[in-house]
Amino acid sequence: xxxxxxxxxxxxxxxxxxxxxxxxxxxxxxxxxxxxxxxxxxxxxxxxxxxxxxxxxxxxxxxxxxxxxxxxxxxxxxxxxxxxxxxxxxxxxxxxxxxxxxxxxxxxxxxxxxxxxxxxxxxxxxxxxxxxxxxxxxxxxxxxxxxxxxxxxxxxxxxxxxxxxxxxxxxxxxxxxxxxxxxxxxxxxxxxxxxxxxxxxxxxxxxxxx
Amino acid sequence: xxxxxxxxxxxxxxxxxxxxxxxxxxxxxxxxxxxxxxxxxxxxxxxxxxxxxxxxxxxxxxxxxxxxxxxxxxxxxxxxxxxxxxxxxxxxxxxxxxxxxxxxxxxxxxxxxxxxxxxxxxxxxxxxxxxxxxxxxxxxxxxxxxxxxxxxxxxxxxxxxxxxxxxxxxxxxxxxxxxxxxxxxxxxxxxxxxxxxxxxxxxxxxxxxxxxxxxxxxxxxxxxxxxxxxxxxxxxxxxxxxxxxxxxxxxxxxxxxxxxxxxxxxxxxxxxxxxxxxxxxxxxxxxxxxxxxxxxxxxxxxxxxxxxxxxxxxxxxxxxxxxxxxxxxxxxxxxxxxxxxxxxxxxxxxxxxxxxxxxxxxxxxxxxxxxxxxxxxxxxxxxxxxxxxxxxxxxxxxxxxxxxxxxxxxxxxxxxxxxxxxxxxxxxxxxxxxxxxxxxxxxxxxxxxxxxxxxxxxxxxxxxxxxxxx
Ligand code: SF4
Numbered sequence: 001x002x003x004x005x006x007x008x009x010x011x012x013x014x015x016x017x018x019x020x021x022x023x024x025x026x027x028x029x030x031x032x033x034x035x036x037x038x039x040x041x042x043x044x045x046x047x048x049x050x051x052x053x054x055x056x057x058x059x060x061x062x063x064x065x066x067x068x069x070x071x072x073x074x075x076x077x078x079x080x081x082x083x084x085x086x087x088x089x090x091x092x093x094x095x096x097x098x099x100x101x102x103x104x105x106x107x108x109x110x111x112x113x114x115x116x117x118x119x120x121x122x123x124x125x126x127x128x129x130x131x132x133x134x135x136x137x138x139x140x141x142x143x144x145x146x147x148x149x150x151x152x153x154x155x156x157x158x159x160x161x162x163x164x165x166x167x168x169x170x171x172x173x174x175x176x177x178x179x180x181x182x183x184x185x186x187x188x189x190x191x192x193x194x195x196x197x198x199x200x201x202x203x204x205x206x207x208x209x210x
Numbered sequence: 211x212x213x214x215x216x217x218x219x220x221x222x223x224x225x226x227x228x229x230x231x232x233x234x235x236x237x238x239x240x241x242x243x244x245x246x247x248x249x250x251x252x253x254x255x256x257x258x259x260x261x262x263x264x265x266x267x268x269x270x271x272x273x274x275x276x277x278x279x280x281x282x283x284x285x286x287x288x289x290x291x292x293x294x295x296x297x298x299x300x301x302x303x304x305x306x307x308x309x310x311x312x313x314x315x316x317x318x319x320x321x322x323x324x325x326x327x328x329x330x331x332x333x334x335x336x337x338x339x340x341x342x343x344x345x346x347x348x349x350x351x352x353x354x355x356x357x358x359x360x361x362x363x364x365x366x367x368x369x370x371x372x373x374x375x376x377x378x379x380x381x382x383x384x385x386x387x388x389x390x391x392x393x394x395x396x397x398x399x400x401x402x403x404x405x406x407x408x409x410x411x412x413x414x415x416x417x418x419x420x421x422x423x424x425x426x427x428x429x430x431x432x433x434x435x436x437x438x439x440x441x442x443x444x445x446x447x448x449x450x451x452x453x454x455x456x457x458x459x460x461x462x463x464x465x466x467x468x469x470x471x472x473x474x475x476x477x478x479x480x481x482x483x484x485x486x487x488x489x490x491x492x493x494x495x496x497x498x499x500x501x502x503x504x505x506x507x508x509x510x511x512x513x514x515x516x517x518x519x520x521x522x523x524x525x526x527x528x529x530x531x532x533x534x535x536x537x538x539x540x541x542x543x544x545x546x547x548x549x550x551x552x553x554x555x556x557x558x559x560x561x562x563x564x565x566x567x568x569x570x571x572x573x574x575x576x577x578x579x580x581x582x583x584x585x586x587x588x589x590x591x592x593x594x595x596x597x598x599x600x601x602x603x604x605x606x607x608x609x610x611x612x613x614x615x616x617x618x619x620x621x622x623x624x625x626x627x628x629x630x631x632x633x634x635x636x637x638x639x640x641x642x643x644x645x646x647x648x649x650x651x652x653x654x655x656x657x658x659x660x661x662x663x664x665x666x667x668x669x670x671x672x673x674x675x676x677x678x679x680x
Contacts, residue, residue, distance in 0.1 A: 085250065
């Protein structure tokens with residue numbers, strides 16, 4: 001995972017509530033066996049005209065300077081719906097490293113953290129201010145400092161955000177959390193042994209698939 | 211001795227799976243069952259390979275293909291190259307990592323959330339995960355079951371655990387006698403209409419009350435399945451005699467004395483009488499009517515006797531804009547009676563409503579009737595075993611005579627990753643769980659409803675009140 005420390009970037013706003021993961025990346029693009037290359041299909045239904053596949057000139061990510069957006073400011077319940085990790089992969093592949101919204105779908109939030117995409121929850125009124133900043137385009141970059149847990153508005157105003165210490169650490173260091181969990185391997189061994197003894201009736205899946 | 215603090219079903223399952231409680235309130239949580247399918251696993255296996263890791267517990271893992279596979283004859287393989295690659299990749303991965311796998315041509319193949327409970331792989335008191343948000347379905351067994359992303363799939367494959375923060379407890383109590391013509395699907399659509407698509411965010415929902423107790427396992431699965439549509443990662447129903455009878459009849463669940471011992475334990479799981487919930491809502495279904503969605507979010511639902519609502523009645527401007535966009539996408543005018551809306555496609559299937567009980571309900575309406583001219587109607591059983599059972603009951607003949615297509619098991623038109631898609635601008639009556647834009651195919655217009663209501667739409671060619679057909 002790529003580290004996330006500080007970011008200064010053009011922010012694009014997507015003032016829509018309940019942007020589900022089918023909108024972020026429709027299912028027909030999930031047939032890949034890779035994590036990369038999905039950026040071209042990010043927000044496909046909003047971004048392209050369905051008649052001829054041309055770009056919809058109205059959509060924010062098709063306009064300058066937001067084509068180069070690194071931050072997305074979105075509406076409530078962003079990323080609700082399916083568990084597809086293709087959603088954060090597509091955002092990252094496009095170049096977006098952080099999404100700011102009043103709330104997120106739970107699985108999307110987790111998936112983002114695990115890929116170096118920083119999801120930031122801020123109150124609706126604050127998101128509206130940030131959207132106004134984003135509308136100013138290239139002259140109005142947003143900065144994010146994860147170490148200090150602040151979003152810095154173009155005028156210099158700092159807005160504090162919450163993130164749990166564990167994920168903050170992983171993001172700052174670019175660490176893989178499987179490695180962290182494997183440090184608990186002896187505890188997992190002990191737990192498994194106890195469970196097997198207490199619940200010998202738990203069937204093995206090998207029987208169901210043989 | 212001090213009384214132990216009363217606990218919810220969720221609290222009990224959680225506590226019994228904590229491998230290690232960490233100082234920040236999170237825990238390393240043990241996972242009993244990991245279900246794997248072809249769409250969300252390739253990158254996870256690739257991750258294992260790159261890091262030189264193995265699958266820790268193949269015997270707690272089971273893999274099946276469901277999302278990509280065609281539902282027509284599959285003996286000659288899969289035509290679509292990308293779908294074929296994904297299926298072949300899973301087959302190579304399970305072989306390389308020693309994971310038990312149910313092949314495409316096996317009778318036990320089916321939608322991962324149908325086969326888990328059906329085979330006896332998903333049992334009460336377990337923690338169950340899958341790289342799929344509708345893993346919440348298995349919560350009907352009285353198990354803590356939730357969807358995870360691909361990184362977490364890799365994490366579970368490697369460690370058999372997840373690093374998690376406990377969810378909050380929410381109780382949805384449903385009481386009242388379920389009126390004729392209504393089913394579990396109508397209950398859950400009404401719940402989502404009531405609490406909204408974000409109503410359960412951060413919570414695990416436990417469904418309680420006499421109406422839920424009175425549902426069979428298929429109905430409970432339908433309700434738990436759509437918990438994610440209310441924003442909750444998991445739904446739960448306390449295990450009871452209905453659950454135990456269901457488990458006893460599964461091919462691979464515990465039997466005999468093992469089952470007795472298991473039941474003894476499972477009886478300790480239901481929430482304590484005094485247990486506290488962070489949030490509670492209750493619903494009386496005595497006056498419930500069959501429900502249909504009109505928009506592109508599962509919360510946009512009305513009774514079949516209702517009309518398409520008018521965005522101008524909303525005071526919140528963002529929501530008003532949102533509703534307008536939905537109506538535009540759906541091609542609907544405010545004020546239209548739901549029963550005046552014609553349908554082009556009917557899909558009976560998906561992990562929400564493809565169990566034998568659902569198929570029987572739809573067949574009851576289809577029997578002796580004909581699919582309306584110009585309507586394509588598909589019945590896609592949730593598993594090969596459901597299909598066999600339906601055929602043994604002669605239900606396939608009922609559907610075929612009525613002009614429905616009778617297909618092989620899979621996700622099919624629920625999300626259109628296989629050839630079963632709804633064409634742009636076409637209107638679909640679907641028993642699945644998501645009516646998002648483009649869910650059943652680019653530009654498809656999806657309305658969610660129950661299996662009986664879907665069959666009623668098929669034979670009348672429009673949304674119809676099933677109570678007038680039965
Ligand atoms: S049937 Fe639909 S919702 Fe269920 S697992 Fe398949 S694609 Fe997902």
